[in-house]
Amino acid sequence: MIVVILTASLELGVVQSSTVVGYYSHSCPAAEKIVSQVVAEQFATRPLVAAGILRLYFHDCFVEGCDGSILLDASPDGTPPEKRSLANNNTATGFELVDAAKRRIEAVCPGTVSCADILALAARDSVAISGGPRWEEPTGRYDGRVSLASNADGSIPGPSFNLTRLIHSFANKTLDSRDLVTLSGGHTIGRSHCANFQIRLYNSSGTGLPDPALNPAYATALRRICPNTSPARRATLSLDRGSEIPFDNSYFVQLLAGNGLLRSDEELLLDGSMRGLISAFAANQRLFFREFAKAMVKLGGIGVKDSIQGEIRLHCRRVNRRNSGSSPRVPTPPPPIMRSRAPPPPY
Ligand code: HEM
Ligand SMILES: *[C@@H]1O[C@H](CO)[C@@H](O)[C@H](O)[C@H]1NC(C)=O
Numbered sequence: 403m404i405v406v407i408l409t410a411s412l413e414l415g416v417v418q419s420s421t422v423v424g425y426y427s428h429s430c431p432a433a434e435k436i437v438s439q440v441v442a443e444q445f446a447t448r449p450l451v452a453a454g455i456l457r458l459y460f461h462d463c464f465v466e467g468c469d470g471s472i473l474l475d476a477s478p479d480g481t482p483p484e485k486r487s488l489a490n491n492n493t494a495t496g497f498e499l500v501d502a503a504k505r506r507i508e509a510v511c512p513g514t515v516s517c518a519d520i521l522a523l524a525a526r527d528s529v530a531i532s533g534g535p536r537w538e539e540p541t542g543r544y545d546g547r548v549s550l551a552s553n554a555d556g557s558i559p560g561p562s563f564n565l566t567r568l569i570h571s572f573a574n575k576t577l578d579s580r581d582l583v584t585l586s587g588g589h590t591i592g593r594s595h596c597a598n599f600q601i602r603l604y605n606s607s608g609t610g611l612p613d614p615a616l617n618p619a620y621a622t623a624l625r626r627i628c629p630n631t632s633p634a635r636r637a638t639l640s641l642d643r644g645s646e647i648p649f650d651n652s653y654f655v656q657l658l659a660g661n662g663l664l665r666s667d668e669e670l671l672l673d674g675s676m677r678g679l680i681s682a683f684a685a686n687q688r689l690f691f692r693e694f695a696k697a698m699v700k701l702g703g704i705g706v707k708d709s710i711q712g713e714i715r716l717h718c719r720r721v722n723r724r725n726s727g728s729s730p731r732v733p734t735p736p737p738p739i740m741r742s743r744a745p746p747p748p749y
């Protein structure tokens with residue numbers, strides 16, 4: 403019996419689910435507009451929420467695929483969920499925006515629009531409202547039921563990764579080194595805590611010296627904001643020097659000038675062809691925008707789940723109770739694969 407279940411789930415793992423533009427145009431025509439409105443409302447008072455959402459989406463897609471797993475407050479087995487992983491705990495933001503959009507959508511189309519799609523649309527709109535490109539976002543993702551911090555820790559690349567590890571991390575998600583450079587351009591908005599680059603300022607590679615790749619004037623400025631103390635590790639700085647709110651190509655301009663904040667940003671310059679792409683993006687914002695839109699659609703296709711592998715969650719922070727909340731579009735869904743697991747904790 404166990405063998406049968408394992409085989410079945412392995413087979414399901416290879417099924418390629420797909421998404422389409424306008425998936426909700428009949429079942430919930432207001433869905434995309436509602437997400438745009440919520441993004442616009444929150445951006446008006448807190449423009450950095452756009453950065454939080456973009457990062458949330460990247461971290462969702464890299465763990466269990468783009469299935470809203472990062473949004474869950476609890477894991478099925480009581481261990482910490484994705485949002486408590488090292489890469490997310492206390493730095494992932496934007497959850498309330500997703501909750502607000504979900505509430506409004508549920509009021510008009512109950513049980514129809516997945517949390518995974520709401521996050522994907524919110525990420526698309528966050529880039530657009532920040533001044534970046536706008537693209538048609540394919541939808542039709544189902545929500546996952548599993549969220550484990552340990553999965554996130556093994557999948558989300560870290561800020562001290564070298565180029566080899568960055569390339570491997572992206573390749574494992576079917577993204578190439580061009581996608582790596584292009585999507586790192588997401589660092590044109592938002593901030594980083596000092597903890598994530600402090601080692602570059604004081605003791606790079608155990609030398610006791612700052613990272614020689616850092617522009618010395620920039621390094622001096624960074625050391626003032628991030629003194630080598632523990633409380634200072636919680637201070638934050640713009641990832642794109644001097645331009646943390648507009649989505650533009652200045653991240654690439656700054657990178658070439660020695661003003662890249664994270665070591666992982668700096669690493670992208672080490673490969674000749676990647677450096678060439680960085681120069682091209684620094685010189686041509688339209689090119690960057692076109693490529694970024696393409697790469698985001700590719701990111702959004704990672705590990706998409708169908709109605710058998712996932713569900714339409716009624717609340718983005720928790721999985722549906724058994725025998726409830728399955729989508730009206732799927733009258734008799736097959737039993738979920740995870741049925742033999744313990745039920746989720748009650749809320
Ligand atoms: C290439 C590997 C990447 C690494 C190592 C990395 C690492 C990081 C780190 C350490 C932070 C700062 C978190 C904090 O201290 O609060 C950050 C922020 C951010 N990352 Fe990345 N990142 C990567 C790729 C990406 C990609 C592909 C995107 C999206 C397309 C992205 C979007 C963002 C955004 C928007 C922020 C700012 C978040 C905020 O202000 O709340 N990153 N990243
Ligand atoms: C997440 O951060 C909180 C607050 O800093 C801390 O109490 C908690 O232990 C952290 N969770 C994990 C799983 O590390």
Ligand SMILES: *[C@@H]1O[C@H](CO)[C@@H](O)[C@H](O)[C@H]1NC(C)=O
Nearest residue numbers: 562563564565566567568672
């Ligand atoms: C990159 O990091 C990995 C893991 O830490 C290490 O094994 C590898 O030698 C490093 N590669 C380079 C080129 O430094």
Ligand SMILES: *[C@@H]1O[C@H](CO)[C@@H](O)[C@H](O)[C@H]1NC(C)=O
Nearest residue numbers: 556570572573574575576577
């Ligand atoms: C990604 O890594 C996992 C775990 O090591 C592996 O099972 C999977 O086949 C890899 N996928 C790709 C596309 O490399």
Ligand SMILES: *[C@@H]1O[C@H](CO)[C@@H](O)[C@H](O)[C@H]1NC(C)=O
Nearest residue numbers: 604605606607608609610611
């Ligand atoms: C720098 O790091 C190395 C090894 O990581 C450590 O041995 C050394 O004591 C550190 N130096 C300073 C000044 O913190």
